[in-house]
Amino acid sequence: MKRMLENSGIGDQSYLPAATHYIPPSNTLSDARDEAEQVVFSSIDDLFAKTCVSPEAIDIVVTSCTVFRPVPSLADMIVNKYKLRSDVRSIHAGFLILFLQKFRPTPKLPKFAKFRRNFFETST
Numbered sequence: 695m696k697r698m699l700e701n702s703g704i705g706d707q708s709y710l711p712a713a714t715h716y717i718p719p720s721n722t723l724s725d726a727r728d729e730a731e732q733v734v735f736s737s738i739d740d741l742f743a744k745t746c747v748s749p750e751a752i753d754i755v756v757t758s759c760t761v762f763r764p765v766p767s768l769a770d771m772i773v774n775k776y777k778l779r780s781d782v783r784s785i786h787a788g789f790l791i792l793f794l795q796k797f798r799p800t801p802k803l804p805k806f807a808k809f810r811r812n813f814f815e816t817s818t
Contacts, residue, residue, distance in 0.1 A: 713729065757772070770784055
């Protein structure tokens with residue numbers, strides 16, 4: 695395993711999930727949840743630290759992950775971890791996030807893309 699990693703080009707600064715450190719690799723839901731918690735919670739901790747926003751100021755939590763769907767959902771895991779208010783809306787969007795893109799601001803399009811501009815202006 696050591697020789698394979700040395701020859702693969704993966705450096706000392708690379709991240710591999712803890713589940714891949716075993717032979718054979720561990721592929722359990724618990725391992726996937728632990729990895730998701732590491733990534734998501736560290737990102738949210740950094741966000742709270744950089745923006746000086748407190749968890750009490752959060753009104754809605756929207757998550758989107760099309761492959762990993764734990765129970766409770768990622769949004770519920772965030773609400774529980776940070777002890778957010780009981781009236782916080784938590785939504786796990788999944789593929790729904792793709793459909794929400796139509797509500798984004800209309801992009802500036804060149805004249806030859808008029809058909810796309812009309813689509814964005816007339817959709818409700």
